[in-house]
Amino acid sequence: MRIARYAHDGEVAFGVVEGTVDSPEIAEIAGHPFGPIEFSGVRHRLADVRLLAPVLPSKVVAIGKNYAEHAVEMGGEAPEAPLIFLKPSTAVIGDGDPVAYPASSSRVDYEGELAVVIGRLCRDAPASRAADVILGYTCANDVTARDQQAADGQWSRAKGYDSFCPLGPWIATGIDVADLAVSTRLNGEVKQNGRTSQLVHKIPELIAYITACMTLLPGDVILTGTPAGVGPMQVGDEVAVEIEQIGRLRNPVVAR
């Protein structure tokens, strides 16, 4: 199932993307997708709605250096325990929304990542229960002001600018994410090409580690880390993160 959040005629709703490739439609969900899904009976052509970020998380928990080759390109090794940091909810944007390049940085990078969307409140969740708390998966871009990441010594500002967390285009449920291709294209050119099987710390372990610290709420998002090949974007570029079985998240880069 593909669960999207969208705007139509000034109303915002969740819906399930259905229909054929040639004429995709969206079936409106009555309420929210965190629990048994009921449909309102309203349907739209997908072309007639504007997709929004698929969730509005209370927090985005991101994992640093979770692919060995990316850890090497950052000048180190993958840490023994997951390295977690937070991106503010206000950084979240959806498919097609612009990444706003701040004047305070001269080096803003893309980081294509698999994102996990949490489906139910969980605290001290064991790894064995991970499947029970996951709603689904989406594409993410952990946009980073690389110059400020180094200069600040911690990452809140570098990774926390408005628009620095594109998510979308929708949440794919019921898929096996053990070995999916994750790629990032800049203006159509492939820059990152990894597989989720290369994750150092796997998703069940991440959920156990994170929820041993903080409660995750429905709609919270975990960014699982980026493969090798990170690099800079410029104003005027288009960045696209594509994950097999999920879809493609595209965002233009504009000056803030």
Ligand code: MG
């Ligand atoms: Mg990252």
